[in-house]
Amino acid sequence: MTRLNEPSPLRGANGIAFGPDGLLYVAQFLHGGISAVDTVSGAVETVVSPSGPIRTPDDLAFDAHGDMYVTDMVPGRVWRRTPRGACTVVAEDLRNPNGIACLGDRLFVSEMRAGGELFELFPHGGSPVPLAEGLNHGNAMQCGPDGWLYYPHMMTNQVWRISPDGGEPEVVAEDVDLPVAVRFDRAGQLLVLSCGPAGVVTRVDPATGRTSSFTTGIPGLDNAAFDEDNRMFVSSFVRGGITGIGTDGPSRATVPSGLNGPFGVTADRWGKVYAADHFSLETLTDSGEAVPVGVVTGDLPSVVRNVVATGDVLQLVTATGELHAYDPGDGSSRRRVSGFGAPAGVAADSRGRVVLAAPESGRVLSVDEADAVTELATGLKQPVGVALDDNGNCYVSDERTGRVLRLGDEPVVVADGLGTPQGIAISGDELFVLEVEHGRLVRCCPATGTSRTAHELSVGSLSGAGSAESNGRPDASDRPRPFAALAAAPDGSLLLTANGVGSVLRLRP
Structure with missing residues (x-):
């Protein structure tokens, strides 16, 4: 077994802020935890566990007393964490709370949605008071030297500001490239x-609206923070990690970037490996580097949960329940089918047929070259992994029943008694199954039903990431459901991803 890339100490990086102890605190939406980074040594320490009460931490800020406030986007909550580590809910029933800012003892939060609102919250009691409405996906915001709140409208490429005491919001800048975070450095810029x-990164003169910009080359910037020496550090929700940025753009990795999951894997006919990593599609180089092929804020059609290669094209399944044909050469894509619910495993044969598992609805679907959809199975408990053999037979793993089935007029059990079987793949005449509960790769013979352990593995899921979808309604803004994927490469090796590993693993026979 070989590891094709090294995992990052940070599994995604969203909101960041320096705490009173001088450490840089990092909210990790996909991971579900909060870490503290020593920007001198690069050491990373978990301070809020992913198994704790905060589900999807996205942004954070500190008040004058050292209390940390965190937006928990998907449940719609805002939390306060004291310096001693106690967490309490400050507000709930908000809709996608994201940006957060403190002004002395005052607390402000914006919603990341079309028609969102900006609120003042009262940590010691009282209902939220709306200050502004009509936000077009508000995000990271901050109070400026003038005492006003500055915030982005992501989808209209604008920066706005408003008095913390209310009043009419004002446009500060327009035609800003996909603004996600508004930050002031120590000099007030x-x-x-x-x-x-x-x-x-765009510099804005609030008085005139004039702008200048430089490029960092870091896809999916999420947030920035400045230390006491006015050094700029940025986070990336696409690639994780923390990067120090120089005055003209040169960068230095404080915490190395890496894959968020990954959540799906495939190899094309030349053996090139691709990994579906939620916010990006990555390829892995011979030097062990993960390189983005496309990102969700670029040419990717949506948040990507899995991938399978068919000829020169990649078939992408997305968090929004769609199948897209994507050309990694020119970045073009075509939506083939939609509405199949939250996806898991995907497979394809040499004729271009694509098969995918929809665990929330208990179905296995087949999509032919003309985009016609056929149900291969319905009423399964939790189908997650799928594979096709050279004869066109379809196999599916059902993680709830612990079985692997061969589909036909009547499903046939080919393996039973497995502990959370997820990814499956066929290599030669053998069927391989990832048994997540017991941490092993199982080798099965479909003809005889015999099985044995092929390899002990450390596989798992991002801690605390339960099934994000419900009733077959996928949500691209939620955390992925746990899934360990398995795929066969042209050279006979097996490729493994598990969203608790941080790497793509290759197992050779």
């Missing part, structure tokens, strides 16, 4: 981060 693939 306004900088706006772009979440686009080039990682643009």
